Amino acid sequence: MAPESEYNYCPRCGHKLGREERFGRLRQVCPRCGWIYFADPKVAVAVLVEQEHKILLVRRINEPFRGLWTLPAGFVDAGEDPAVAAARECLEETKLQVRIVRLLDVVAGQEHPRGAHILIAYQGEIISGIAEPGDDADQVGFFFREALPPLAFASTRRLLSL
Numbered sequence: 563m564a565p566e567s568e569y570n571y572c573p574r575c576g577h578k579l580g581r582e583e584r585f586g587r588l589r590q591v592c593p594r595c596g597w598i599y600f601a602d603p604k605v606a607v608a609v610l611v612e613q614e615h616k617i618l619l620v621r622r623i624n625e626p627f628r629g630l631w632t633l634p635a636g637f638v639d640a641g642e643d644p645a646v647a648a649a650r651e652c653l654e655e656t657k658l659q660v661r662i663v664r665l666l667d668v669v670a671g672q673e674h675p676r677g678a679h680i681l682i683a684y685q686g687e688i689i690s691g692i693a694e695p696g697d698d699a700d701q702v703g704f705f706f707r708e709a710l711p712p713l714a715f716a717s718t719r720r721l722l723s724l
Contacts (some may be wrong), residue, residue: 574596576620577709606678607648608635609686610666611658617722618693619711620655623700626674627714631705633721636698637678648684654697660686666724669717683721 571578572592579590579599590599597679611618619631636651638644645662652660662684669681693702705711713719 569599569683577674594616602721603679604672604677605638605644605680606635607638607644607651608633608681608683608717608721609648609652609660609662610683611652611660611686611688613688616706617710618656618658618702618704619652619713620695620699621701621703622698622714623713624698626676630650631703631711631713632714632718633683634699635681638682644682645684646680648686653697656658656691656697656702657694657696658691660690662686667721669715669720673715673717685716 569579569590572595574597575592575595577592577594580593581588583589584591584598589652591597609618618634619632620634622628634652634655636647636654638647644648649660649662652658666683666685669683670679672679672706693704695702703711707722710722713722
């Protein structure tokens with residue numbers, strides 16, 4: 563799914579943008595100054611935490627997929643190290659402080675219109691805290707792989723199959 567531009571007018575000169583074939587796809591281009599809009603991908607991170615052979619999951623409180631379960635995850639802020647973002651998101655959603663151990667996978671493909679284009683998944687280990695829901699979650703739980711609750715994303719299913 564190609565990201566849509568929020569621009570109607572050129573941010574350089576103010577002229578109304580047109581659409582032209584550039585660099586292999588139709589893009590917004592300023593006919594006056596030649597500025598081309600290149601959409602930046604949204605990047606998210608996720609953390610796979612296992613404890614006593616169970617997977618840490620959070621239940622979503624926001625649409626899309628409200629009420630379904632996923633790994634602790636969220637967007638990377640501009641200038642933020644993705645591994646730091648993964649630990650931050652896990653803390654925000656589960657109240658658990660984790661240490662990022664290793665990179666698991668990089669998953670491309672946007673699953674819904676407001677979703678990430680790239681998901682960077684890490685394995686994490688719990689350092690401290692007691693699991694309880696935080697930002698974007700109403701439940702936190704540990705589940706055996708053979709008894710997972712309904713999952714929100716294909717990327718979560720893919721990561722749990724590794």
